[in-house]
Amino acid sequence: MSINHHLCISLLRDCKTLSHLKQIHAHASKTGLDADPLIAGKLLLLAAATLADALDYSRRLFSHFPSPDPFMYNTLIRGLSESDHPHHSLLTYNQMRLDSVPPDSFSFAFVLKAAANCRSLNIGWQLHTHVIHHGFESHLFVGTTLVSMYGECGCLDSARKAFDDIPQPNVVAWNAIVAACFRVDDVKGAQRLFERMPWKNLTSWNVMLAGYTKAGELWSARSLFLAMPNKDAVSWSTMITGFASNGLFNYALSFFRELLREGCRPNEVSLTGVLSACAQAGALESGKILHACIEKAGLSSIVSVGNALLDMYARCGSILMTSRVFNWEMEKxxxxxxxxxxxxxxxxxxxxxxxxxxxxxxxxxxxxxxxxxxxxxxxxxx
DNA sequence: CTAGGGTTAG
Structure with missing residues (x-):
């Protein structure tokens, strides 16, 4: 079978696993599409770099292109920044500069994310000088990434300065600076900013919920949750995992029941949260009911859900069910x-x-x- | 064709 551009693009869009990607690559190489630097080759690289278990593969693909353009460098920088070794992303960024390819706003967005994942303030500062040198210091997206990078590295002063440098911060930038306050446990500062925000969206409220639950202020989270104009799956998941991780199992379980009563579909995050509550509370019967719901909803192939199930059975003392899940129900x-x-x-x-x-x-x-x-x-x- | 903020297990 030979494939054309159009087919190749749509196949890559739905590609979820490495073996699937390899099949597409094999077909694409028969018609020379994989070396087509215009579309197919680049999308092949993009798919590989964003697939969690295909990083080596994406590097090999990258090395086949004789003269990569900014898009291709960015693709690799992005993939590596989210990997277990984000400093490799910085190496690719340096390679880009050595090859005299000027970084664009995308490059900075990705490489700053890598610095954040490395928790390296020194690298962050250095990249900040590069941002200024290339004239991106007032770019909204780059500025917002700087704010969250400094927040992730625990340097609230720099985050504040980066935020003040954004000429017209939008709601995303505001949410980033509020999240940065919470990351260094400045709950009061986050509250002040939240009240001063010119606009709020659902994510702004969810930032507050996540911040309160991380700080252990569950009653503040609960009253905010009840006062929120709208709630989505993230709001519910945040409350459930928040209660579960703070040892308040009954609240986690009753929020989960409330979620079902409201007619919301539980997602994999709320399920891992409520399973963790069952595990800690030793609630085997509730856990079994959840297990059945997971199978019916077709969520049992998600690794985090399977792991939460395993842990629940193990902690509830059912070694038989634990090994059954491990041996028969987890493909990955x-x-x-x-x-x-x-x-x-x-x-x-x-x-x-x-x-x-x-x-x-x-x-x-x-x-x-x-x-x-x-x-x-x-x-x-x- | 790529980008910024919020929830995920031992």
């Missing part, structure tokens, strides 16, 4: 899945099986981290 496993299963086996006295799984995990190419080793050590204690 992350390091969290392997570690949860190992911990569950070890804590229920199945030391030999836990150790076997520890080896099997490495055979699957997943490298253990600190938490995995701690889980294995439970074998010695129990």
């Amino acid at each position: 496993k992350s390091i969290v899945s392997w570690t949860s299963m190992i911990a569950a086996l070890a804590m229920h006295g199945y030391g030999k099986e836990a150790l076997q799984l520890f080896h099997k995990m490495q055979e699957h190419g997943t490298r253990p981290d600190g938490i995995t080793f701690i889980s294995v050590l439970w074998i010695l204690i129990l």
